[in-house]
Amino acid sequence: MERQNTAERRQGAREEGRPVAVRLQNVTKRFGDFTAVEDLSLDIHEGEFFSLLGPSGCGKTTTLRMIAGFEEPTEGEVVVAGRSMRGVPPYRRPVNTVFQSYALFPHLDVFENVAFGLRRAGVPKGEISRRVGEACALVKLSGFERRKPSRLSGGQQQRVALARALVNRPKVLLLDEPLGALDLKLRKQMQLELKNLQHEVGITFIYVTHDQEEALTMSDRIAVMNEGRVQQVADPATLYELPANRFVADFIGQTNILEGTVEAVEGERAVIRTAGGLRLEAVAPNGFRPAVGEAVEAAVRPEKLRVGEAGDNVVAAEVAEVVYLGSSTQYILRAPDGGRLVAHRQNDREAAALRPGEAVSVAWDARHCLILGGKRG
Ligand SMILES: Nc1ncnc2c1ncn2[C@@H]1O[C@H](COP(=O)(O)OP(=O)(O)OP(=O)(O)O)[C@@H](O)[C@H]1O
Structure with a gap:
């Protein structure tokens, strides 16, 4: 818990000075006796x-x-642009939402789909034309204004939905898995486009996704949630390099979890003994200090494990499985204590591939082996 607070404080320093667009203050949401969101506070x-x-x-x-x-x-309390939103209906809030289902009007062309809200609000014709033109240009749909949605690709339909949300100039754009219906390649392209678009318009984007890679690619900061509670709020690199707990370490990328008992602590460094007798050096960053004798978990990323090299921790292992992944190869290794380790190695022409059954040594540095705060959670 202490580590989470330190990480948040560090983040806070970077964000300081920028006004708060949306504040969630101890927000809880229950449906009957089920708590969907619990005591959530975020700026x-x-x-x-x-x-x-x-x-x-x-x-x-x-x-x-x-x-x-x-x-x-x-x-x-939900506060948007300094105003409590209690009792304020959706259409009076300075926010707009883009859903995964684009919900376009099939009988209207692109221009009219984007213009819909402005017409209902009685915006003068000339201004509608200008603003729809601007919104279409922003999402790279200029020239498509007279097409019906049925004659657009999935990616283009999603862009219409975005243009429709942006044309009202909301302070905050809420996006609920907006790329979920697109195939992987288009999704990756749209991720970059969305990020560029957000940069260009300068509007606050709040983006919901279960795809960690998507969140890491696009976000300035991410709140990782589990069972209604925020686990950690940080920028992508901090989440990956300094996960606050096992849930975050497991959810963001792949990780090896090593269980053991603390034998010695000196400053940030600690020595752990696994149940199978391995002696490992690890670090406990961000002010968290495990106690001698405490049962802890430590996390080390597969790409930090070096097969056949030296390091603070060197373990004799046997190659159990080799998985070719294109740019890298994944090695599943059996450690002498019976534990399983996953290592990734970049593929290059010189490095000969290891084979199952081969004996290897695997090494990693203590600074890449993070103690996660034990089994207290
Ligand atoms: N109107 C509702 N009535 C009862 N339970 C609800 C209601 N809305 C959501 N829930 C429950 O609250 C929990 C959280 O739902 P929510 O849709 O916020 O999750 P999510 O993280 O967005 O998931 P997903 O990625 O599947 O959309 C779920 O267990 C869901 O079943």
């Missing part, structure tokens, strides 16, 4: 690309719907 800043990331059912969409006004918190 999202103006111009930030902020993602809510977590597995299915962790409460991301419910959080977004409370900001949009489709749900009211059971407890706590």
Whole structure:
């Protein structure tokens, strides 16, 4: 817990000075006796690309719907641009939502789909024309204004949905898995486009996804959620390099978890003994200090494991499985204590591939082996 707070403080320093666009203050949402979101507090800043990331059912969409006004918190407060949103209906909030299902009007062309809200609001014709033109240009749909949605690709339809949300000039854009219906290649392309677009318009984006790679690619900061609770809020590199707990370490990327008992502690460094008798050096960053005798878990990323090289921790292992991944090869290794380790090695022409059954040594540095705060959670 202490580590999480330190990471948040560090983040806070970087975001300081930027006004808060959306503040969630001790927000809880219950459906009957089920708690979907529990005591959630977050500040999202103006111009930030902020993602809510977590597995299915962790409460991301419910959080977004409370900001949009489709749900009211059971407890706590949603504040947008300094104003409490309690009792404010969705259409009066300075936010707009883009959903995974684009919900375009099939009988209207691109221009009219984008213009729809402006017409209803009685915006003068000349201004509608100008603003729709600008919004279409932003999402690279100039020239498509007279096409019907049925004659657009999935990616283009999603761009229409974006243009429609941006044309009202919201302070905050809420995006609920907006790329979920696209194939992988288009999805990757749209991730970069969305990030560029956000940079260009400077609007706060709050993005919901269960895809960690997507969140890492696009976000300034990410809140990782599980079972209705925020686990850690940090920028992508901090989440990856300094996960606050086992859930975050497992959810963001791949990781090896080593269980052991603390034998010695000196400053940030600690020595752990695994149940199978391996002696490992590790670090406990961010002020967290394990006690001697404490049962802990430590995490080390597969790409930090070096096969056949030296390091602070060197373990004799046997290659159990070799998985070719294109740019890298994944080695599943059996350690002498019976543990399983995953190592990644970049492929290059010189390095001969290892074979199952081969005996190897595997090494990693103590600074890459992070103690996660034990089994207290
Ligand atoms: N109206 C509702 N009534 C009862 N339970 C609900 C309601 N809305 C959501 N829930 C429950 O709250 C939990 C969180 O749902 P939510 O949709 O916020 O999750 P999520 O993280 O967005 O998941 P997904 O990625 O699957 O959309 C789920 O267990 C869900 O079943």
